[in-house]
Amino acid sequence: MSDQFELDTLALRAGVHRSQFNENSEAIFLTSSFVFDNAAQAAARFSGAEAGYVYSRFSNPTVTAFQERLAALEGAEACVATASGMAAILAAVMGLLKGGDHIIASRSIFGASVQLFTNILPKFGLETTFVSATEVSEWQAAVRPNTRLLFLETPSNPLTEISDIPALSRVAKQAGAWLAVDNCFCTPILQRPLELGADIIIHSATKYPDGQGRVLGGAVLGPRELIMEGVFSFLRTAGPSLSPFNAWVILKGLETLRIRMEAHCRGALELARWLETLPQVARVYYPWLPSHPQHELARRQQKQGGGIVSFDVKGGRDAAWRMVDATRMISITANLGDVKSTITHPATTTHGRISAEARAAAGIGEGLLRVAMGLESIEDVKRDLARGLT
Ligand SMILES: Cc1ncc(COP(=O)(O)O)c(C=O)c1O
Structure with a gap:
């Protein structure tokens, strides 16, 4: 759908899958699990041999609608929704990295993100070097053979420092690492990081996507294989998932973004x-x-x-x-x-x-x-x- 419509239209029309009642406004599927016709279908759904919904920790139509709409707005192949913005950062890191990997992060990021990188990830063998948001040479100098992720916010919270996404994308590519951009302050309306060379986008959907201060939510976006095999696999098992109700609130928020x-x-x-x-x-x-x-x-x-x-x-x-x-x-x-x-x-x-x-x-x-x-x-x-x- 993303190549056929403008952003304004995608914000309203992407991710629409009408139910048997043909509702105009998207329905909320508040259900923990989905019913199968028989045992063979249950087995096929669980094994992945048959497509379809199973259990809302990892598959729910309202969450899918939100994921598809945000992916369309960011121009991303895939999106995984999470319980909050912090859960999105955690899911990206836990899904894509392993103990012994090294992260380079901007010094100018949200306080809880600093804490995650400084106090929690080292327990799992992940080390982070903090560098200036704006000095590309510092990122380059911090690269190690085991560097796998470059992480930044632009504009940063709270000083609105701007990181050069294309330049840092080149550093990441040379290092064999992914560049993740927290697009919280801009949203896809003002900045599309994938087009600028980023590999992964993080969102706190709690912020502008909801837009009225009602619910928590988050998302990780990027190429299909990376997001589905890395981030989705982690989320499916570990469970920091977005609730269908929150997904619906944010889905409707995107319409006026x-x-x-x-x-x-x-x-x-x-x-x-x-x-x-x-x-x-x-x-x-x-x-x-x-x-x-x-x-x-x-x-x-x-x-x-x-x-x-x-x-x-x-x-x-x-x-x-x-x-x-x-x-x-x-x-x-x-x-x-x-x-x-x-x-x-x-x-x-x-x-x-x-x-x-x-x-x-x-x-x-x-x-x-x-x-x-x-x-x-x-x-x-x-x-x-x-x-x-x-
Ligand atoms: C830039 C940025 N990233 C991530 C987060 C975390 O989002 P959440 O509060 O939805 O976990 C915040 C929250 O303020 C933020 O400002």
Whole structure:
């Protein structure tokens, strides 16, 4: 279907398999298991000799619909849905790597991802070297004979650093490793990593794909063989699967993803420009500002700047917390990608559990705030933030 229709159409029409009732809006198949006509069919389904649904840990029509729709939007051959974004990263790593393999990861990634690579994966013999998100030479220098995975987010959370996907894809190919890109901040509406040379895409569907802050979900996408033999085989047995209900919520969220992303981007750009004019703000991080260090690269890789704006408030933690506490409308919460604007202090929330050294190395200071621009009036968002500046 992906070669016949534009993105807008795929967001609504990909993954549609109508039931015997011919419903227009996709049905939710809330069932743990599927019934067989007889014992021989059960055996054939379990062995894979006959195609068909078996058990919702690894096969469910609503989850399939979500997987097909997201795959169509990303231009990927295959997609495996997971219980959360973190489950997607875990499933990719556990499904594709083995003990003794080496990972190179950007230093500028979500706090829980840092923890996964630093505290959990070493227990299974996987070692990670952290490097700069933006210095390709550091990635090259970190390559070892056993390097199997390069992992990054672009734009990164929370500083919106941009990694050069085509350049890092060349490093990965030379090393015989896969390049995985967490496409959380952009979604396929703003950036399609596979077209830029990535091998694997990670999503936290909790964020923009749901878009209204309702459910957790995740996905791993890429070439069929890699995803089905590696990631799906792990998920099928280990079970960090997406529930059919959550799959349905996110599936319907994808239908409005483009118009939401455009509105998030419009608001975020205006917010970033306004913040840059304020004397109380030391620095604004937003890829569509000419002052952003990777502005040109962002314009090559992305269609727009995204919905996340981070900024350093003069006066450190006290000033940043004052600004958070003075808001009356913006939600003080760590989620992002919601239609309701959110504000968070990364150093004590999303990145609070990583070491102070890792935080400093990633450039996450005590005065840093991250706003995920929602769909409220931009004037109300500005007014709400301005309260804490006076
Ligand atoms: C960039 C990024 N990747 C992954 C995740 C993890 O997603 P989830 O919370 O769905 O596990 C997050 C969550 O905030 C994130 O911001």
